[in-house]
Amino acid sequence: MATYYPSTIKNDFSTKVNFVTTVEAADVNDLQNEVTAVESYLGTNINVGSGWIGVFDTVTSNWPTLKARLTNIEYGLYDAYIAKAPAGGTTGQVLAKNSNSDYDYSWTAPGSSLPSQTGQAGNYLTTNGTTASWAPSQGGFNSFLLIGA
Numbered sequence: 001m002a003t004y005y006p007s008t009i010k011n012d013f014s015t016k017v018n019f020v021t022t023v024e025a026a027d028v029n030d031l032q033n034e035v036t037a038v039e040s041y042l043g044t045n046i047n048v049g050s051g052w053i054g055v056f057d058t059v060t061s062n063w064p065t066l067k068a069r070l071t072n073i074e075y076g077l078y079d080a081y082i083a084k085a086p087a088g089g090t091t092g093q094v095l096a097k098n099s100n101s102d103y104d105y106s107w108t109a110p111g112s113s114l115p116s117q118t119g120q121a122g123n124y125l126t127t128n129g130t131t132a133s134w135a136p137s138q139g140g141f142n143s144f145l146l147i148g149a
Contacts, residue, residue: 003037010034043067051079 004010043065056075063069089107096108123134
């Protein structure tokens with residue numbers, strides 16, 4: 001008998017009752033055929049990775065097994081990781097854009113966007129819209145009360 005899987009899911013199995021229902025060979029054969037169809041599409045050793053070594057296939061759209069499809073996905077993830085993340089860099093460096101072009105970036109030391117906090121106890125951070133700087137507190141007000149107001 002023809003299998004349903006993978007084009008559809010067989011859902012017309014009848015429930016069997018001990019000592020009531022006669023189990024025929026076709027009942028067992030249908031189950032065996034469906035299990036074989038599922039196993040054929042899954043492939044063998046599906047739990048084993050590809051090792052990330054291979055070529056990513058962007059053309060195939062109908063894979064013979066799930067394992068083959070998963071393997072190709074692993075290849076693609078690896079290619080994307082290698083191609084998009086530049087090698088190198090040192091501790092403390094960040095990736096920065098070199099231009100408006102896609103994927104044009106390199107490792108660089110982070111810019112200093114805030115002035116040093118050393119020796120600034122009691123001062124507050126302010127900006128003129130372009131540059132941040134520290135300014136002395138204008139005594140006579142309670143910053144706690146201003147925040148809570």
